[in-house]
Amino acid sequence: MTYAETLNYLFSQLPMYQRIGAAAYKADLSTTIHLLHALGNPEKSSVRYIHIAGTNGKGSVxxxxxxxxxxxxxxTGLFTSPHLRDFRERIRINGAPISEETVVNFVTENSAHFxxxxxxxxxxxxxLAFQVFKDESVDFAVLETGMGGRLDSTNVITPLVSVITNIGMDHSQFLGNTIQSIAAEKAGIIKPEVPIVAGNMRPVALEVIRSKSKEQNSPLTLAPMFLPENIQTDLKGGWQQENLRTAFAALTLLSETFTNITQDALIKGLGHVVTNTGIRGRWEWLSRTPRVVCDVAHNEDGLGLVTAEISKEKYRKLLIVLGVVxxxxxxxxxxxxxKEATYFFCAAQIPRAKKAEELALEAAVFGLHGEVYPSVQSALQAAKxxxxxxxxxxxxxxxxxxxAEVIPASQS
Structure with a gap:
């Protein structure tokens, strides 16, 4: 198979939550465990894991x-989701996406298992991520949960440290309708006697994390309120300061054992996240003439932070290209x-996208008005x-x- 044929197989034959939603969700780990066993349990290698969950910020952290x-x-291996431009973004080694050949070979060799x-x-x-990290003999693998924590496919390892960035309302149909129930699902990544770092979160959520950490005898560290002045990040957006504090707390814990994590490594690493890891879509400027900025925030808490950031910008008119799932x-x-913005309603090219016409009708109830466009690109062109x-x-x-439909392909 070619890489394109392999992707077509993956996207069409395997249930994909990002595309179809609830039909792809599985409420247990049995299939993951079965598949990993068939592969020879690559997750049980000598790789050191850092496991990260949270409603928002887990990708940035x-x-x-x-x-x-x-x-x-x-x-360093890095596993995140979803991807923006290319499937291979999900699995990186020292910031570089895995090769097309790696993806093709894995699928070809294991299609019978699938x-x-x-x-x-x-x-x-x-x-695939676990197999790549084993085969590449990475020193560390940073694993971001896909959804929740307790039943997430990444939750089959014992990490050096677990991190929960924050807790908000998202994926309620799977994780529960209260902050406490969602916190309990995220807290499912807390392992016996493994340190846990908690970011800034609602007190009711933190209480759930505290309770689980005590139950598991896992030392709990809270992200600090303040950081040394020389600790900065190149990720834009005021909310990244919270993510920075959470990451700093986890790295400080790791530095107690791994002395290569020096002050210099902290300063350089946190200051060059974009160039080192290829992260995209976080308050990313696509153009300065005209001024176009994008962000992947997609739930109440995340969009609240983004709209607050928009309000800090100076502009004559605000034009918003909006598409949701x-x-x-x-x-x-x-x-x-x-309400004063002009809206350009659109839908991404995935089955899970809400129709632009439906979005426009719902938005009008809240005083948000604009036109409907047949695609994200046409909406952006109209705004420009x-x-x-x-x-x-x-x-x-x-x-x-x-x-994903407006961000340019990576230059790397």
Whole structure:
């Protein structure tokens, strides 16, 4: 198979949550465990794991930690999701996506297992990540959960440290309808006697984390309120300071055992996350003339932070290209958006996307008005045609998949 044929097989034959939603979700780890056993349990290698969960910020924190480990001289694997431009973004070694050949060979060699075991897309991808990290003999692997924690396919390892960035309302149909129930699912990554780092979160969520850490005899570290002045990150957006504090706390714990994680490695790694790891779509400027910025935030808490960031910008007119997925609670997130903006409603090219016409109708209830467009690209082009080259601001967002259709391919 070619790489394109392999991707077509993965996307069409395996249930993929990002594309179809609930039908791809499995409420236990049995398939993951079965698949990994068939592969010879690559997750049980000598790789040292850092495991990261959370409603928002877990991707940024994962990239921050990986960047510092790379600067410290460690061969570092990184597993995140979803991807923006290319499937291979999900699995990186020292910031570089795995090769097309690696993906093709893994699928070709193990297709019989896939037919027999019937994994989901994410279960297969997690298995590929574990296999790659073993084969590449990485020193560390940073694993971001796909959803929740307790039943996530990454939750089959014992890490050196577990990290929970924050807890908010998202994926309620799977994780529960309260902050406490969602926190309990995220807390499922806490392992006996393994240190746990908690980011800034609601007190009711933190209480769940505290209780689970006591039950597991796992030392709990809270992200600090303040950082040394020389600890900065190149990731843009005011909310990244919270992610920075969480990553710093986890790295400080690791540095007690791994002395290569020096102050210099911390400063360089946290200051060069984008160049070291290739992270995209976090308050990323796509253009300065006209001014176009995008962000992958997609739930109430994340969009609240993004709309607050928008309000800090100076502009004459605000134009928002907005596309969302079907299973989000728009009654909570749409009121966060500014009424004075002009909206360009669209839908990403995935089955799970909410139709632009439906989004426009729901948005109108909250005083958000604009036109409907047949694609994300056409919506962006229409916004650019209306925008002043320097005085107006265009924001593109609402979901990972909306951003994926406008973000340029990586130059690396």
């Amino acid at each position: 994962s990239h921050m930690i990986a960047s510092v480990l790379q600067e410290a001289g460690y061969k 037919e027999a075991i019937q994994p989901s897309f994410f279960e297969m991808t997690a298995a 079907n299973d989000k609670d728009l009654a909570k997130s749409l009121p966060l958006f500014p 045609a209306l925008a002043h080259p320097t005085e107006d601001l265009i924001f593109v967002g609402g979901s990972f998949f909306t951003v």
